[in-house]
Amino acid sequence: MIAGLGDAGLLSAIQLNKKFEVIGISPKPCLVSGQELGPRLARPKDWEENYLIDYDRFKGLKGVDIRHAKVSEIIADENKIGLIGYDGSRETLTYDALVISSGTRNGFWRTSHFENNDDVQRNLTEKSKAILSANRVAIIGGGPTAVSVASNIKEMRSDAEVNLFFSQETPLPSYHPRTRRKVEKFLRSQGVVLHPLHRANVPTDLDVEAFSSDPISWSTGQEPFDADLTLWAIGKLTPNNEFIPADMLTSDGFVKSNSFLRVAGYDNVFTVGDIAKTDDNRSSARNAGHLILAHNVKAYLEGRSEKMKPFKPPRYRWGSILGVQKKGLSIFTPNGERVGISPWWVKNLLFPVFVWRLIYQGLEKRR
Template sequence: MVKNIVIIGGSHAGVSTAQRLLKSAPSSTNFRITLISPNSHMYWNLASPRGLIPGNYAKDELFLEIESGFRKYSSSRFEFVQGTAVGLDEASQTVTVRGAEKEKSVAYDWLVLASGSRTLDDSPFKNIGTTEETRSALKDLQARVKAAKSITVAGAGVTGVEVAGELGSAFGKEKKITLLAPGPRILEDMLEVNSNIATKELHRLGVEVQLKSRVSKSTVGSNGQYEILLSSGTTVTTDLYIPTFGLTPNSAYLPAKFLTSQGFVKVDEFFQVTGTKNIWAIGDVSDLEQSQWIKTQYQSDHLSKNLIKILQNQAPQAYKKATTPMMGLSVGKDLGTGHYGNWRIPTFMARYLRKTLFLERLSEIVTGTAF
């Protein structure tokens, strides 16, 4: 009997898992995959900080059609359904999907939740909804970056520092670029030496770094400028405000019993959703690990192997979370930094590893050649 495996999410976790299953499962395993996604194209959001600079990716390289990567599979093995998951009925084992014109029900035997997350303000550092909506938001942000004489970036984690670095590389000599860090240093989740290296490079690029500057709220005045109120009571006025902090899981379609108070899906060490037998969750939407691309790939690899084991009537293996923290980032186009545990990755190595922001992986993942 054919096992219907439905995967919700057309980004890193969902596309990778679908390709891994289709490429790795023995021919004796009998299953069919349905991939549900509101976006028709996979978006390489890892390069979005560089993508907000007009002209850096003039040929739309950050988007690649999902269906094109699966055309080698017959309709009996794979189906792509473009639409947004808006409901889940565990009793009938169906997902309600809202398309452009109507809603439909998609039946599943097994369900993989890989619907990811979005930014709090729906900025294009993550998928916003449809590919058209994300493209439009990215082009709009590019236009506003080009027009602004002053740009303030809030949030000094990896995304914020990368955004500030790209802005400094492109416009540090002609625009006022400011990075607001809520704490006593930037990159507080990384080693202090990484913070120092990145701070020095930002200064070299013409970026003003303001520490202990936590944003309380922002408003747009009648002149179109942003008024940013800091927790200190200070107000910052700027032509363009780019917040880079906070993620919201895309889990509104799920029953509340599956979710934490923050909206993340509760899973066990097998990625199985708490209280279910045939539903799994990986990536940003899951509560298992911190949102990070490399961790999503580890999870996708482990889950696909486990599902193949179950198809072959073998016991799945528990996932072991990485205990050694690691992180890397680019600070503009000329410098990178990172760490693995307490070992600092040499800047030349970090720069080499991240010089393309892994954009070449987009085609490899969508077509499955990476697996």
């Protein structure tokens, strides 16, 4: 049983489907990736090709029982979970092993509420039109989401004033110092206006699923700032944990995970992705965490728990930060080096061969 079919849960389901009967549960009708918000807003049609995909197109999910539902409760002592379906129906299912990959919510690009295909498409279109039509944009946050949005909006709207506010001296605090310097230099070369050492006063009634237009005030003493549109990407994460027993959770609401991606005290409950507190960066959402997860679930179900492998978080975050842009894709390595991939290689090799064929085990053509 896999509770959550975002990026990490989906990849785990594909691996486990090779040997076991898998049931996947998601409030979404398809994969709605939380990755690459910048391209999603700046070039939604391009983003949709690679990050908004019907579940039935994944060859590796053939035979997986996918429920358009939410988990309402985990009854761990009985190996059962309760479900609420998209249509309001309720049922209880029994599992041999449970994977909690329910993720987090922190804005309109990562939500936990039910959606159908029309809802997903409407959200994608409306948010993109709104930010691309603004002449003065403020983006609050110094993480990869904020940086990606600032860079990609500026690339598409060179005439717009794009302002990035962050509380430290340079953005991307969880990345290697070389990565931070390179990305900062690139943002300046694009014409993004950088505002370091700005910590915003977060409105008590802030709706992170919407843009705002009210003046922004600062606890660090700067003058208030007015923008046509403000995107809050301040890392205000809320774990999707409403159905998870309290003894499975850390004090900040994430799922307790040992080095084997196993929930402490529960031999047959595992966790992966942004909900799993493996380390401060919750790195199993990346770094092939799904492969370690699938290996360990398989070892458990086959009675070979001694064969489990530990998940080892990297010191720094790494990978794509800005997403695919006009000049291609930049991958930043764990030691801060940049690897550039040209648009031709991205389109003809990276996604069709490396991503879809190797990582996702095959993808059928869009109908």
